[in-house]
Amino acid sequence: MRIDILTLFPETVSRALSHSIVGRAIRASVVDIRVHDLRQWTTDRHRTADDVPFGGGAGMVLKAEPLIQAISDICGGSATEQVERILLCPQGDVLTQATVAHLSAHSRVLLVCGHYEGIDERVRALMIDRQVSIGDFVVSGGELPALILADAIVRLLPGALGSPESTVDESHTEGLLEYPHFTRPAIVNGHAVPPVLRSGDHKAVDEWRRMQSISRTRERRPDLYARWWVAAQVRRSMRTRPMTKRNKRGSGRTPPDLSGGKIVV
Numbered sequence: 001m002r003i004d005i006l007t008l009f010p011e012t013v014s015r016a017l018s019h020s021i022v023g024r025a026i027r028a029s030v031v032d033i034r035v036h037d038l039r040q041w042t043t044d045r046h047r048t049a050d051d052v053p054f055g056g057g058a059g060m061v062l063k064a065e066p067l068i069q070a071i072s073d074i075c076g077g078s079a080t081e082q083v084e085r086i087l088l089c090p091q092g093d094v095l096t097q098a099t100v101a102h103l104s105a106h107s108r109v110l111l112v113c114g115h116y117e118g119i120d121e122r123v124r125a126l127m128i129d130r131q132v133s134i135g136d137f138v139v140s141g142g143e144l145p146a147l148i149l150a151d152a153i154v155r156l157l158p159g160a161l162g163s164p165e166s167t168v169d170e171s172h173t174e175g176l177l178e179y180p181h182f183t184r185p186a187i188v189n190g191h192a193v194p195p196v197l198r199s200g201d202h203k204a205v206d207e208w209r210r211m212q213s214i215s216r217t218r219e220r221r222p223d224l225y226a227r228w229w230v231a232a233q234v235r236r237s238m239r240t241r242p243m244t245k246r247n248k249r250g251s252g253r254t255p256p257d258l259s260g261g262k263i264v265v
Contacts, residue, residue: 001030001031001032001104001106001107001108001109001153001157002031002032002033002034002107002108002109003031003032003033003034003108003109003110003111003150003153003154004033004034004035004036004074004083004108004109004110004111005033005034005035005036005110005111005113005146005150006036006038006067006070006071006074006110006111006112006113007035007036007037007038007113007141007142007143007146008037008038008039008049008062008113008115008141009113009141009143010035010036010037012143013035013113013143013146013147014035016147017033017035017147017150021151021154021155021160021161022150022151022154024160025154025157025159025160028159030154030157030158030159030160031154031157031160033150036070036074038062038066038067038070039066040070041065041066041067041069041070041073042063042066043065043066048063049062049063049066050062050063050115050116051063053117057117058117059116059117060116060117061116061117061118061119061120062114062115062116062118062119062120062123063120064119064120064122064123067112067119067120067123067127068122068123068126068127071085071110071112071123071127072127074110075108075110081107081108082106082107082108083108083109083110084103084106084108084109084110084129084130085109085110085112085127085128085129085130086103086109086110086111086112086128086129086130086131086132086149087112087114087119087124087128087130087131087132087142088111088112088113088114088131088132088133088134088142088145088146088149089114089118089119089131089132089133089142090133090136090137090138091131091133092130092131092132092133093130093131093132093133094133094134094135094136095132095133095134095135095145095148095149095152097152097173099132100149100152100153100156101156103149103153104153104156104157109153111142111146111149111150112128112142113141113142113143113145113146114141114142115140115141115142115143116141132145132149133145134148134149174228175217175224175227175228175231176213176214176216176217176224176225176228177213177216177217177220177221177224178213178216179208179209179210179212179213179216180212180216182194182197186198194208196208214228
């Protein structure tokens with residue numbers, strides 16, 4: 001997979017990418033990440049990438065011409081390779097693990113880092129496929145959100161982590177928060193590791209972890225718990241729905257009862 005990042009601050013982004021899991025994945029050729037300096041597409045001797053907003057107001061706006069040319073050049077290499085062009089901005093859809101998983105299946109993505117008061121709206125309309133926000137708050141630019149999104153994507157790529165199972169039990173993978181973790185020593189300041197984790201009973205450990213995930217999600221993220229619970233009931237209903245025999249007319253489905261009712265846990 002290839003990830004391109006377009007930014008006013010390429011040195012900052014490149015340094016952050018050289019460490020930890022992402023850095024190892026780059027060196028192992030699991031992912032190809034290329035950082036581009038937006039100022040390379042400016043045309044004046046001062047390398048101006050921003051200007052004052054029409055209508056007045058505080059702050060500066062990233063100019064349309066450098067952004068449009070940069071995105072066109074970065075994405076114009078192969079006519080057969082689809083590039084998902086993503087703008088990191090507060091107005092975007094809030095990032096979720098489902099979005100990360102969707103993007104990790106692409107062969108190429110371009111992350112465009114907004115800055116100052118944002119970008120010229122015409123760039124958003126003409127050159128952007130998706131807008132992503134990392135939460136309902138504002139940071140100084142799109143560089144940190146781009147790094148977060150790149151890190152999340154890389155973690156899901158085959159070969160990026162030491163064990164393929166590392167991403168299976170993580171928070172949000174199945175709609176639940178992850179269970180608690182413990183390591184040695186067994187007792188710290190009088191607080192002991194739960195006995196089940198030292199029992200050697202793998203089935204009991206799995207059940208304890210499952211219940212801890214459910215309990216932790218219910219207490220800390222009731223919004224996630226509500227969505228998970230509804231999805232669990234739908235899956236349960238599909239598993240227990242009786243099969244009907246196909247009649248002579250070829251209809252094998254019983255019309256659903258839409259008169260109402262309630263979900264029973």
